Amino acid sequence: MKIVLIDDEKAMHLIMKRMLNKIGEADVVGAFLNTTAAEEYLNDYDADIVFMDIHMPQESGLMFAQRLRDRGSKIKLVFVTSHTEYALSAFDVYAYDYIVKPVVLERIQRTVQRALAEAKQEQNSSESLADPSVHVQINCLGRMEMKDGQNRMLKWKTSKSAELCGYLLLHHGSLVSRSKLIEDIFREMPLKNAETYLNTTAYQLRKLLGENGLKGALFSDGNHYALNLPSTDVDLFRFEEGCMQMTVIDESNLGDAIGLERLYLGDLFGSYGYPWALSEIERYSLMYVQFAQRLCRVLLFREDFLTAIPILNRLATHNELDEETVKLHLQALALQKNKEGLTRRFSNFTELLLREVGATPSPDMVLLYEQLLSPLESLHSFYSEI
Numbered sequence: 001m002k003i004v005l006i007d008d009e010k011a012m013h014l015i016m017k018r019m020l021n022k023i024g025e026a027d028v029v030g031a032f033l034n035t036t037a038a039e040e041y042l043n044d045y046d047a048d049i050v051f052m053d054i055h056m057p058q059e060s061g062l063m064f065a066q067r068l069r070d071r072g073s074k075i076k077l078v079f080v081t082s083h084t085e086y087a088l089s090a091f092d093v094y095a096y097d098y099i100v101k102p103v104v105l106e107r108i109q110r111t112v113q114r115a116l117a118e119a120k121q122e123q124n125s126s127e128s129l130a131d132p133s134v135h136v137q138i139n140c141l142g143r144m145e146m147k148d149g150q151n152r153m154l155k156w157k158t159s160k161s162a163e164l165c166g167y168l169l170l171h172h173g174s175l176v177s178r179s180k181l182i183e184d185i186f187r188e189m190p191l192k193n194a195e196t197y198l199n200t201t202a203y204q205l206r207k208l209l210g211e212n213g214l215k216g217a218l219f220s221d222g223n224h225y226a227l228n229l230p231s232t233d234v235d236l237f238r239f240e241e242g243c244m245q246m247t248v249i250d251e252s253n254l255g256d257a258i259g260l261e262r263l264y265l266g267d268l269f270g271s272y273g274y275p276w277a278l279s280e281i282e283r284y285s286l287m288y289v290q291f292a293q294r295l296c297r298v299l300l301f302r303e304d305f306l307t308a309i310p311i312l313n314r315l316a317t318h319n320e321l322d323e324e325t326v327k328l329h330l331q332a333l334a335l336q337k338n339k340e341g342l343t344r345r346f347s348n349f350t351e352l353l354l355r356e357v358g359a360t361p362s363p364d365m366v367l368l369y370e371q372l373l374s375p376l377e378s379l380h381s382f383y384s385e386i
Contacts, residue, residue: 001116002045005031006038006052006061007080016051016080019105026112035064042068047075049096049115054081062086065093074175074226076115094175094224118221136212137233140166141284142266148212157204160185164201166269168218168227169234170280175224184276236284239263243291249298257295261311264288289318289325296328305335320352323361327368334372342373 003026005016013031020026029047032038034056042050054061065077076096079086080103087098097111137147144162146154156162163185168176178198186194202225206218219226242260249257267273268281292315299308309332315325326349333342346361346369353359361369 001025001049001112001119002027002029002047003112004029004038004041004047004050006033006035006050006056006064007031008033008053008056012053012080015103016108019103019108020112022105023109023112025116035059035061039064039067042073042075048119049076049078049112051078051080054079054083054086054090062089062093065090065095069093069174074173078111091177091223094177096221135233136209136214136229137235138165138169138229139235139265140169140269141235141239141264143270144272146208146212154208154212157208158201160197160201161204161208163272163274164198164205164225165227166272166274167276168225169229169236170277171226173226173228175221175226177224181225235263236268240284240287243287246291249295254298257291257298258307261288261292261295264292285318289315289322293324293328296332300328300331300335303335305332308332309336320349321356323365327365330369330372334376337376339373339376342369342376 003020005013005028007013007016010033017028017031020028029045030038030041032041035052036058038050038052052061052064061079061081065079068075068077077093078097078099079090079095080099080101082101084100090098096115099107099111135149137151139145139147144166146156146165148154156165164181167181167185178195181198182191182194186197189197202218202220209215209217214229214232217227217229217232219228239260242256242263246253246257246260268284269277273281292311296308296311296315299305299311308328312325312329312332315322316329319325326345329345330342333345350361353361
């Protein structure tokens with residue numbers, strides 16, 4: 001087990017090294033006087049545990065720990081300090097342990113042996129994972145469902161197990177504290193009941209995942225949970241990755257772009273609308289609108305109104321008052337030479353805008369409508385005269 005020491009006193013380096021050398025499988029790979037030097041090392045090399053002081057010049061151990069967590073690091077952090085009053089703050093940054101000086105060998109040994117046991121357990125879990133060909137799908141866009149490798153729907157043990165899965169998915173494998181889960185998912189319950197319910201819910205989710213080839217996917221160290229699903233197909237991750245990759249939509253990826261738009265079946269988590277997910281629901285919604293509008297501009301440039309109109313109808317359902325969507329819809333109807341549909345779409349939007357927000361269409365939209373309508377009226381007059 002690779003260990004890094006951070007303490008501004010060189011004497012503590014000597015004391016810690018002497019103790020750790022007496023513990024089998026513990027290997028001190030670096031000892032640093034400040035967090036800057038330690039960070040430079042950790043950027044290039046792996047470590048399993050960091051033992052560090054809290055009070056240090058330049059940057060405190062707590063501040064450094066928070067920076068590590070903010071960038072997604074799951075390294076085990078053990079605070080070794082003369083101060084007892086920072087214990088709660090330490091566990092807010094997911095401290096693995098909190099040791100008060102003067103340090104004794106037995107106390108250090110307990111921490112290292114616990115970490116070693118957990119590492120071996122994780123290794124055994126990884127080695128006992130089911131056949132990697134087993135393919136599980138988790139769909140969160142417009143619903144919250146899980147399917148097995150044969151595309152059969154899997155039944156959540158309880159609604160809370162589905163909610164816990166969704167919550168941990170949005171944290172992308174990062175550790176989430178028990179207290180945070182209780183606050184966000186079980187806040188309506190008395191604390192004692194909530195703690196019991198969290199344990200039960202985690203067990204139900206772990207069992208469901210394990211029965212479908214994902215044994216060991218739900219990690220827990222007793223104080224935190226994390227969900228690691230490297231071989232699982234999660235629709236919201238595919239959607240976000242696709243939107244980020246398709247900065248330009250052209251002939252080479254138009255089919256993929258149309259498929260990506262169809263992946264979005266509705267808002268994140270559908271009708272569940274978990275309160276703790278509201279900001280992410282809004283973020284994915286905005287991502288969809290921007291992507292779908294970009295796609296429609298390309299389709300209309302190609303005069304493919306047959307493909308664009310259903311997408312624009314979905315966008316309208318998503319947000320009836322979005323003027324950019326309405327402009328694109330008017331252009332599609334004009335390409336279709338659908339004068340009646342064009343005038344009805346503009347009229348309906350005008351009435352809705354007045355009724356909902358007491359406003360009228362922007363001058364740009366009115367001008368666009370008149371420009372699109374004019375040739376259709378001329379065409380209608382031409383056919384009327386024949």
